[in-house]
């Protein structure tokens with residue numbers, strides 16, 4: 262395979278910066294990397310020890326790439342994908358726009374790599390909370406089937422990008438100075454010293470956008486369209502790494518020991534049988550961490566667990582780079 266010409270749109274953002282780091286760490290055979298954003302800036306992002314210029318994103322500038330990662334604004338893909346796909350360029354997209362289209366797979370390589378085939382040029386990366394959840398649920402599905410999932414999330418500020426992180430940092434500085442109120446702009450209420458039970462806007466039935474995405478995308482990733490998933494998504498004053506408290510009902514009775522064995526053998530997971538694991542422990546790591554596994558009741562069909570993972574890595578950048586690695590391994594980029 263020849264070395265690749267890669268584009269990263271949104272390279273100055275929280276996900277884009279992580280993408281550059283993950284591409285470097287995983288030694289992806291990149292011949293040339295071009296960084297894009299909303300406007301031109303010289304020497305604005307670091308890649309392989311050098312500062313790269315960031316250029317404004319145009320179809321023309323993207324057209325000589327083999328693969329383009331999109332980690333910019335939500336509607337960007339629609340502007341460029343048709344043209345790029347027609348040229349045979351693979352678009353790996355962190356935006357939600359295309360994730361639930363029937364003809365487009367939603368690849369989490371550890372779970373559903375078989376859904377990818379050579380014709381697919383638009384490859385969305387799932388919602389970060391849903392990727393972590395699906396990875397934690399897949400071993401349960403494979404051991405005893407899955408009937409119902411109830412999840413409450415504890416989502417980090419960087420899930421709302423750079424602006425979210427900056428708002429948390431400003432709020433925490435204000436609190437440290439004894440100023441109780443820090444104005445909320447990115448989040449619907451002050452996040453510093455608080456928890457905020459709203460991620461995204463509410464629909465007419467009272468569900469938030471994030472809650473809808475988590476339910477629909479988890480079902481698609483696990484290829485379980487009839488699974489019942491109920492999510493309550495909450496923002497917490499943590500910089501990076503989401504956590505989730507999960508209650509599942511299985512199709513068939515099983516045991517804590519059988520699930521523990523399944524978690525210990527699952528790719529992309531780290532299982533903790535005794536100790537707790539927190540977002541701080543997993544920042545910068547690629548695995549999803551599962552802990553606090555408990556049987557709930559005596560009939561062997563209800564279990565509670567905790568999971569946490571770095572949503573900028575496995576929930577976004579690492580999963581995106583793993584999709585590229587899959588394309589390479591399959592020989593689609595010859």
Ligand SMILES: NC(=O)c1ccc[n+]([C@@H]2O[C@H](COP(=O)([O-])OP(=O)(O)OC[C@H]3O[C@@H](n4cnc5c(N)ncnc54)[C@H](OP(=O)(O)O)[C@@H]3O)[C@@H](O)[C@H]2O)c1
Nearest residue numbers: 271273274275276298299332333334355389420422423577
């Ligand atoms: N943060 C997460 O945990 C996470 C997880 C999964 C998926 N995502 C998704 O990933 C995408 C990026 O999120 P983020 O958190 O990295 O956001 P972010 O920190 O706010 O960064 C946004 C990036 O998009 C660029 N951008 C904005 N408008 C643009 C335009 N018109 N043309 C080209 N580039 C543009 C910005 O470039 P400038 O610096 O030039 O403005 C910046 O590089 C979003 O779609 C988000 O939903 C985020």
